[in-house]
Each structure stands twice: as structure tokens, then as C-alpha cells.
Amino acid sequence: MMLIRKSPEILYSEVTPKADYLDRRKFMKGAMATGLLASSVAGVSRLIDPGTEVFADTKLSTVKSPLSTTGEDLTSYQDITHYNNFYEFGTDKGDPARNAGSLKTRPWVVSIEGLVNKPQKIDIDSLMKLHPLEERVYRFRCVEAWSMVIPWVGYSLSELIKQVDPKPEAKYVQFLSLADPSQMPQMRESSISWPYSEGLRMDEAMHPLTLLTFGLYGETLPNQDGAPVRIIVPWKYGFKSAKSIVKIKFVAKQPETTWNDLASNEYGFYSNVNPNVDHPRWSQKTERRIGASLFKQRRTTLMFNGYGDQVASLYNGMDLKKYF
Ligand SMILES: Nc1nc2c(c(=O)[nH]1)N[C@H]1C(S)=C(S)[C@@H](COP(=O)(O)O)O[C@H]1N2
Numbered sequence: 001m002m003l004i005r006k007s008p009e010i011l012y013s014e015v016t017p018k019a020d021y022l023d024r025r026k027f028m029k030g031a032m033a034t035g036l037l038a039s040s041v042a043g044v045s046r047l048i049d050p051g052t053e054v055f056a057d058t059k060l061s062t063v064k065s066p067l068s069t070t071g072e073d074l075t076s077y078q079d080i081t082h083y084n085n086f087y088e089f090g091t092d093k094g095d096p097a098r099n100a101g102s103l104k105t106r107p108w109v110v111s112i113e114g115l116v117n118k119p120q121k122i123d124i125d126s127l128m129k130l131h132p133l134e135e136r137v138y139r140f141r142c143v144e145a146w147s148m149v150i151p152w153v154g155y156s157l158s159e160l161i162k163q164v165d166p167k168p169e170a171k172y173v174q175f176l177s178l179a180d181p182s183q184m185p186q187m188r189e190s191s192i193s194w195p196y197s198e199g200l201r202m203d204e205a206m207h208p209l210t211l212l213t214f215g216l217y218g219e220t221l222p223n224q225d226g227a228p229v230r231i232i233v234p235w236k237y238g239f240k241s242a243k244s245i246v247k248i249k250f251v252a253k254q255p256e257t258t259w260n261d262l263a264s265n266e267y268g269f270y271s272n273v274n275p276n277v278d279h280p281r282w283s284q285k286t287e288r289r290i291g292a293s294l295f296k297q298r299r300t301t302l303m304f305n306g307y308g309d310q311v312a313s314l315y316n317g318m319d320l321k322k323y324f
């Protein structure tokens with residue numbers, strides 16, 4: 001049973017009913033207390049060394065989603081939570097898992113502001129209850145040419161947007177992450193001008209695939225993955241998905257975004273996954289699937305990360321080499 005979390009072929013929620021899950025946890029806690037767990041057991045490192053890792057510990061109840069990607073092996077929980085980009089906690093892939101424990105995710109308020117008829121400050125626990133939570137498996141493709149397949153938990157951002165009633169002048173949505181050096185001391189290590197900012201065109205933000213994300217593998221997000229709430233836009237490079245969001249702002253003009261500001265020739269505002277538009281310093285034709293067996297690791301990158309049927313029409317008539 002404990003191997004289920006690591007098993008790549010099966011949907012976590014399909015094979016682990018809540019009761020089993022809770023039993024497993026009780027067993028693991030008991031086993032640890034009596035020193036029974038062998039270090040080879042999957043997941044044991046999460047329990048043995050809580051000081052250097054950050055755990056999500058709250059089970060979420062979810063419904064399955066028809067928008068889930070099927071037929072792909074899931075990336076392991078270990079890889080998803082130990083190979084991260086979250087520069088507020090350091091620039092190495094292992095830094096967020098080491099450092100994000102200092103992030104306090106309660107209380108947490110998300111401010112919805114700008115060109116909306118119903119601006120509001122929503123407490124995270126209310127935000128999570130706004131709509132039933134779904135499990136959505138998506139491919140995740142980083143601009144650095146690695147990828148994962150992740151069972152996220154959340155609901156379409158459009159559900160929230162409908163509730164706040166954007167004004168007709170609102171053409172873009174901006175997402176701003178927390179920027180608190182007292183909780184994120186490694187912020188000072190890079191020259192990024194915080195807070196981390198990302199944005200989408202309104203029709204992209206309203207697209208059902210755009211996920212307001214609260215969890216993964218059936219639990220709340222671990223801090224290093226952007227707790228307590230982040231955006232996931234599966235057809236775009238990973239940096240479009242801002243983590244640990246405190247503000248969602250509706251604006252008339254294309255907002256300034258972190259990586260585009262830093263190097264606009266390397267990171268476009270759109271950043272749709274596109275194997276035909278290389279990054280100036282590397283090819284985007286292929287990617288490395290993290291954790292996959294050796295001969296399945298290197299794989300062809302798919303246009304729009306494989307979500308073209310659903311999203312290509314958003315870009316009709318646009319030159320995607322110009323608007324990369
Ligand atoms: N606030 C914030 N959000 C962020 C980042 C960041 O450094 N800070 N990195 C981005 C990048 S480059 C990627 S690839 C993804 C990584 O998400 P993951 O670590 O959960 O895989 O988060 C994105 N969101």
C-alpha cells in the first residue's frame with residue numbers, strides 16, 4: 001500500500017480510498033515510533049527527516065476531472081517535491097525543499113483587485129471551498145527543457161473569475177506571489193525584482209484548463225510547490241505558473257512579468273510550449289522527463305505541450321514565432 005504513492009501508472013485517487021489512506025498514515029506513524037520502518041520503504045524519508053523537507057499533510061477530497069491527461073506515467077511525489085524552481089527559496093533545484101519550511105501558509109488571504117465589479121480579499125480556506133476540488137493530471141513542461149506529469153488538485157480559475165465579475169476593460173490577469181524576506185530569506189540571493197509576477201490574457205485565464213491549484217497527489221501543496229495556492233497553465237512553460245499567490249489583479253494592459261522583464265528575448269509573455277521556437281540558448285524540440293526510465297527520458301516536446309486541440313484556437317492568426 002505504501003508503494004501506491006510512487007506507482008506511476010495509476011491515478012492516486014482511483015487506488016487509494018480515503019480510509020486506506022488514513023490507515024496507511026496511522027500505520028506509518030506507528031511503525032516509525034516502534035522503529036519498524038526499513039529505509040527502503042517508499043516515503044520513509046519524508047517521516048525520518050522532517051527538518052530538511054517540507055510536507056503537505058492535509059488530505060483533500062477531490063472529484064475526477066474529464067480534463068485530466070491520461071495514459072502517462074505520473075512523476076513521483078519525491079521528484080515533484082525535490083526538483084523545484086522557486087527562487088524566493090534559492091536558485092538550486094533542491095533549495096526549495098530545504099528552505100521553504102519557513103513559509104507560513106495560514107492565515108493566508110488572496111486579494112482580488114483591479115478592473116472587477118466585486119473586488120475582494122478571500123481567505124484561503126474560503127477560496128478552496130468556492131468550487132469542488134478536482135484531481136487534474138497535467139503534463140508540466142519547464143522552459144529549461146525538463147518535464148513532469150503531475151496530479152494537481154484544484155478547480156478552473158474561470159470559476160473564481162466569474163464570481164468577481166471582471167469589467168469589460170479587463171484584458172489581462174496578473175498574478176503576484178508573496179514577497180516576504182522574513183519567510184523567504186533566499187530572496188536576497190538573486191537580482192529578481194520581487195514580487196514574482198506573471199500574467200495571462202483574459203481568454204487564457206478563462207480557459208477551463210487553467211487551474212487554480214491547491215494541492216497535488218491528493219494533499220495540500222507542499223510549500224516548495226507553491227502553497228497554499230498557485231496557478232497551473234499546462235500548455236505554457238512552467239514559469240507562467242506563479243506560486244504562493246497573494247494577489248490576482250485584473251488590468252487593461254499586458255502586465256509586467258518577472259522573466260520577461262529580466263530577459264525579454266529569452267522569455268516571452270506568451271511562452272506557449274512550442275518545439276518549433278527554440279530558446280536562444282537551447283533547443284525546445286525535446287525534453288527530459290524527470291524520473292523516467294533511461295530510454296523514456298528524452299522525448300519529443302509537443303506543440304502546446306499536447307493541449308493543442310483545446311487551446312490552439314486562442315492563438316488563431318497570431319505569429320507564434322513573434323509572440324513566443
Ligand atoms: N513565485 C514563484 N513562482 C514560480 C517560480 C518562482 O521562482 N517563484 N518559478 C517558476 C518556474 S521557472 C517553474 S518551472 C515552476 C516550477 O514549479 P514546481 O517547482 O512546482 O515544479 O514554478 C514557477 N513559478
Ligand SMILES: [Mo]
Pocket residue numbers: 085142143144237238239
Ligand atoms: Mo521553469
